[in-house]
Amino acid sequence: MVQRRIPAIASRIAGAALSLFALLPPPAHAQAPEPVRIGAFLSVTGPAAFLGDPELKTLEMYVERINAEGGVLGGRKLQLVSYDDAGDAEKARTFAKRLIEQDKVDLIVGGSTTGTTMAALPLAEQAGTPFISLAGAVPIVEPVKKWVFKTPHTDRMACEKIFVDAQARKLTRIALISGSGGFDKSMRGECLKTAAKYGVEFVADETYGANDTDMTAQLTKIKGSGAQAVLNAGFGQGPAIVTRNYRQVGLTLPLYQSHGVASREYIKLSGPAAEGVRLPAAALLVSDLLPAGDAQKPVVANYRKAFEDKYKTDVSTFGGHAYDGLMLALNAMKAAGGTDKAKVRDALEATRGYVGTGGVVNMSASDHMGLDLSAFRMLEVKEGNWSLVK
Template identity: 60%
Template sequence: MKHFAPKRAALRLFAAAGLAALLPAAALAADPIKIGAVVSATGPASFLGDPQDKTLRMYVERINAAGGVLGRKLELVLYDDASDANKANTFVRRLAMQDEVDAIIGSSTTGATMAMVPLVEGAKVPMISLAAASVIVEPVKPWVFKMPHSDRMAAEKVLADMKQRGFTQMALLSDTGGFGKSGRTETLKAAERMGLKVVEDQVYGDKDTDMTPQLTKIKSSPAQAILVFGTGQAPAIIARNYQQLAVKQPLYTSHGQASMEFVRIAGKAAEGIRMPSPALLIAGALPDSDVQKAVSVAYQKGFEGQFKIDVSTFGGYAHDGLLMLVDAIKRAGSTDKEKVRAAIEKTTGFVGVSGVYKMSATDHMGLDVSAFRMVEVQNGAFKEVKQP
């Protein structure tokens, strides 16, 4: 037996060496797909970022439980920018340079997203924003896409509803943040195109707690309807001020208020307010023939069942962004960044809770105004306004 020991030892060493040679490839195949994310889970924009945080975590867990993507698990590397654009810039740098993620989702606000864009473009990492302003994808930036409907689309949807009601003069009340500024610009352009006269053009700070001076001016103006373009809690304060002043002109908001949180904060003052919204807010009332019903109802049930809070359109953008990214990785058959970027850009017919997306080399949002439904708050709930 001793005569064969050296040969057996040599065979064991050879086998071990062979296994070691195979380990790097096996380990590489098992490496997770790293999805970076920056959201405003805390701070003034937490009403956007918190449901996005929850949605991303929930769906990464579900995808991994179902076997992952391309035989690999997803690893979510998620940072909270606390509604601070400077922090968003710091975190996206970390995601690209230190964490070496395969793609990025975020951030929740236009300001934070725009702080991230230059580094993303320089690092050539595909990024899907969860913020709304048109400037994010106009002009087109090769590595940047976004899920939410644009401020231009929101303005057009609201103004079309005003015109259908016979209004020809309107008032605009917008916040001084990135979303409000962009929304104001797009509304003024849309009004000129669509033949509505803006007779009052008022602004407010997103942290202001009383907008009665602006509303008092609007009340006494010839405006026949009012559009509030902003995010956060301020539009709910405006709704309460509007009710206190007994303003008669119909009140509209942008899609930035398309959530039950707005209704909860505004209370009875929310009644009668109209706004453009994705199908998600009226998912249960959609006809079975609507292609968005199944995916919207499934997301709503899953989210509300797990977190015991109302679903929001803002979380819906995270749902669509993550699932579109996963779909692109599958079609690319790889996490090669250029291949994934190209696959996102070629996305067509992707049914999300926010619309049916059709991306292209000239359109990195992939939605048009038909993706919006006009809704009105009635008895504390959103109801679709049937338009001719």
């Protein structure tokens, strides 16, 4: 009996086990690690699209490339969460809030303009989210904000680089013309504050509106001011209009522009009138003209080739700012051993010797940009292209 019952009992036990197994969930597969979330709000459309468009293209290109190579931090993929603020400060604030509170990003790289950056800056500070701005004005990092950093050279540096060049050309009486935007106003103020240090006297101070399409009235006043040179503090399409009108009113004085127009788009918009214009800019625009021993040459040459090969369009320094922002962020995460925001912030502040498209970056507790005047190159438009002023 026993021998006959054992198979029966075994059969019932096996059947019960199979039934129980059917009710259990399938075995869990190893879950992919959480992605590293990079947030961005950029002016991809609107009047500052010449900034935001190459910035977004750059972030997308390198996120795709890094993920294809295996990701970061031991296999974590990058996830780019980006919004187009169209240059509107209120939209930028809304998107920054969404990135922090809803999207739960680990870090923000963005803010194409000074206005959009300044609108979002308090939110990053309050939330304790590392924020690397791509805008130029001094107030972004002065006074130092705990959680805020930036990649572009400042407007004050642009003023100083221009004044150094003017000194070398024995130009001391300069006329100033500037736009009404946040960057324009900030650069105008920085130029006024630093002029005396370089022996520069401003003999005129004219302004134009964001929607102005003709600046001949202001330039006619400048023509009679006794100026030896003219400095246009501005970005966007305004400086191209100033440049065209400059020649139309018969001005032949040296004309300086800001690094806010450091792209071939400015030359295209200005046409032949841009010939001879000088401006300070990053080495990226003249990568092919840099000497072989220049520390930046391989970095800017590689970025330029990657961007132009993929998008079939000219590189700009603005896309370079986004490249530097992303690489600084990833280097800091690597140094921090993860995405802990406080540790990443501390690692950003401790950045030393990073060679980027904007220059060699050495940050500190008192300097959240880390560039000095040597990071700027003085360029001149010659025969419709950039040349390096020796």
